[in-house]
Amino acid sequence: MLRVPSTRVSAKVAFILILIFKCTFASENKILEALDGNEAAYVKELLEFVSIPSVSAIPDNQKDILKAADWVKKRLKTAGLQNVRVLENPKGPRPAVYGEFIVDTNLPVALIYGHYDVQPADPVENWSSPPFKPIVKDGAVWGRGASDDKSHLGAIQAVEAMLKIDKTLPLNIKFIIEGEEEIGSPYLEPFLEEYSETLACDFVISADGGQTSETQPSLTLGLRGAAAIEIEITSLNRDVHSGMYGGAVQNPARALIQLLYTMFDPVTNKVLVKDFYKKVRKITPEDRDDILAMNFDDTAELVQAIGALEPLGEEGFSSLERIWLRPTLEIVGIAGGYAGAGIKTVLPATAVAKLAARLVPDQDPKEILALLEAHIQEHHPKACNVTVRELGFKAFPFVTDRNSPVNTAAAKILKEVIGAEPQYVRNGATIPAMAAFQKYLGAETTTLAFALSSDAVHAPNERYSLKQYSTSRVAYVKFLYELGTEIKRGRLKSKNSEGSNAAGASRDSPESDHSEL
Ligand SMILES: *[C@@H]1O[C@H](CO)[C@@H](O)[C@H](O)[C@H]1NC(C)=O
Numbered sequence: 001m002l003r004v005p006s007t008r009v010s011a012k013v014a015f016i017l018i019l020i021f022k023c024t025f026a027s028e029n030k031i032l033e034a035l036d037g038n039e040a041a042y043v044k045e046l047l048e049f050v051s052i053p054s055v056s057a058i059p060d061n062q063k064d065i066l067k068a069a070d071w072v073k074k075r076l077k078t079a080g081l082q083n084v085r086v087l088e089n090p091k092g093p094r095p096a097v098y099g100e101f102i103v104d105t106n107l108p109v110a111l112i113y114g115h116y117d118v119q120p121a122d123p124v125e126n127w128s129s130p131p132f133k134p135i136v137k138d139g140a141v142w143g144r145g146a147s148d149d150k151s152h153l154g155a156i157q158a159v160e161a162m163l164k165i166d167k168t169l170p171l172n173i174k175f176i177i178e179g180e181e182e183i184g185s186p187y188l189e190p191f192l193e194e195y196s197e198t199l200a201c202d203f204v205i206s207a208d209g210g211q212t213s214e215t216q217p218s219l220t221l222g223l224r225g226a227a228a229i230e231i232e233i234t235s236l237n238r239d240v241h242s243g244m245y246g247g248a249v250q251n252p253a254r255a256l257i258q259l260l261y262t263m264f265d266p267v268t269n270k271v272l273v274k275d276f277y278k279k280v281r282k283i284t285p286e287d288r289d290d291i292l293a294m295n296f297d298d299t300a301e302l303v304q305a306i307g308a309l310e311p312l313g314e315e316g317f318s319s320l321e322r323i324w325l326r327p328t329l330e331i332v333g334i335a336g337g338y339a340g341a342g343i344k345t346v347l348p349a350t351a352v353a354k355l356a357a358r359l360v361p362d363q364d365p366k367e368i369l370a371l372l373e374a375h376i377q378e379h380h381p382k383a384c385n386v387t388v389r390e391l392g393f394k395a396f397p398f399v400t401d402r403n404s405p406v407n408t409a410a411a412k413i414l415k416e417v418i419g420a421e422p423q424y425v426r427n428g429a430t431i432p433a434m435a436a437f438q439k440y441l442g443a444e445t446t447t448l449a450f451a452l453s454s455d456a457v458h459a460p461n462e463r464y465s466l467k468q469y470s471t472s473r474v475a476y477v478k479f480l481y482e483l484g485t486e487i488k489r490g491r492l493k494s495k496n497s498e499g500s501n502a503a504g505a506s507r508d509s510p511e512s513d514h515s516e517l
């Protein structure tokens, strides 16, 4: 127990605290006014950024990838960041852009993440205005990438305004804006390994993500991980006549189905692979409260929205529990024999299935792959050759503590700027970057991003509402101040504040020599 020894000391503390809050308040207002006054310029620069067709999926657009990276580099420089540079990826062709502002190496470091690459614009004829000639219409910027994720500009503008007026920041900030998110960040791991020192941080803030709606904020606490395999069964050296050979040899399609059948319980819908659930965490009362607060409507979400005849899944769990908190193993592709029009009577030489698992804490994708392979070795039918191949889709599950100082601060600011208590949500899908930041940087990610489902991301007529754009700037300013307050209260600390290179200011940084204030 810590006790304040005398009233004199506590009065002093109170006085200092009041001063801190007063100063913060004064410059915060000035900054918010400056942001308001600059609105037209911010809209103009989003239009300029969106006009670069930085599509990562199309090799022909590589020059635009580099152009967008250069654009971000210039933008981080004008914002007043230091040590700004384009970081080549050691394995892939799409670089990331880095910039930092190191106030004091003893303070925590926040790494702000976003991406400058975008999805292809196809089908272009479905756009009401050209995807890479963005326009302002109905209070939004329309164009590919306006929301996902060139809207991360809001975070840069917030930091810029703070630096202009305060000449400093409440904590150390690093930006990493990558260029391969829309193709699944295939080279993010070697990148993080190569630059782990440059990117060293205490936590990550993702400027890629969104809110439930303009009036309902949400904070993402977790994502499922992934593991995937392909099973190929071969029992013949060619397709053969089903009358001349049928009944006398193994049929690979039948063998595959028999094998797959051993993996799922048809009554409970549980995965029967031994130890598949062994490391799955128990659902907590808090998790159940989050789910209840969502009012998930099975009929609307599963029957009406996607045409399912009825909800169906692992016995003993509700639909949202199944999607958020339980793992699944799904057959995502299956092939073998003739499935065209009419009939062709063959026994196929081979049959193939692709399986994708979605994982939850504390499952490990490598262990799950080993369990699947062991199951297949043990259960495959006779008289056939079975090949199992790992597919690239592999990620650890991600979960972050709602009560961490950073998540608490984000929740507070979301409530303040959007005007409602945020929902705490999980996501059944996978963002490999979140778990990769945990693994390579030892840092958890909080998402502070303002895209809406009505933005039509990845689809024709993508747009980003100017209101959300402006909210994002205000939220970032308030959030960084809130983190500063948490630091002053001693609730948010740099994990390396004693000793080694806490702020991780890169060794080659000219600023790092005099950043110990
Ligand atoms: C494009 O428009 C056509 C015709 O309206 C529609 O059928 C199709 O679903 C649209 N495609 C996308 C991806 O929106």
Ligand SMILES: *[C@@H]1O[C@H](CO)[C@@H](O)[C@H](O)[C@H]1NC(C)=O
Binding pocket: 234, 235, 236, 237, 385
């Ligand atoms: C099955 O595997 C055996 C041993 O590797 C090989 O000799 C045989 O050719 C394979 N048969 C087919 C149909 O792939």
Ligand SMILES: [Zn+2]
Binding pocket: 115, 148, 149, 181, 208, 209
């Ligand atoms: Zn994105």
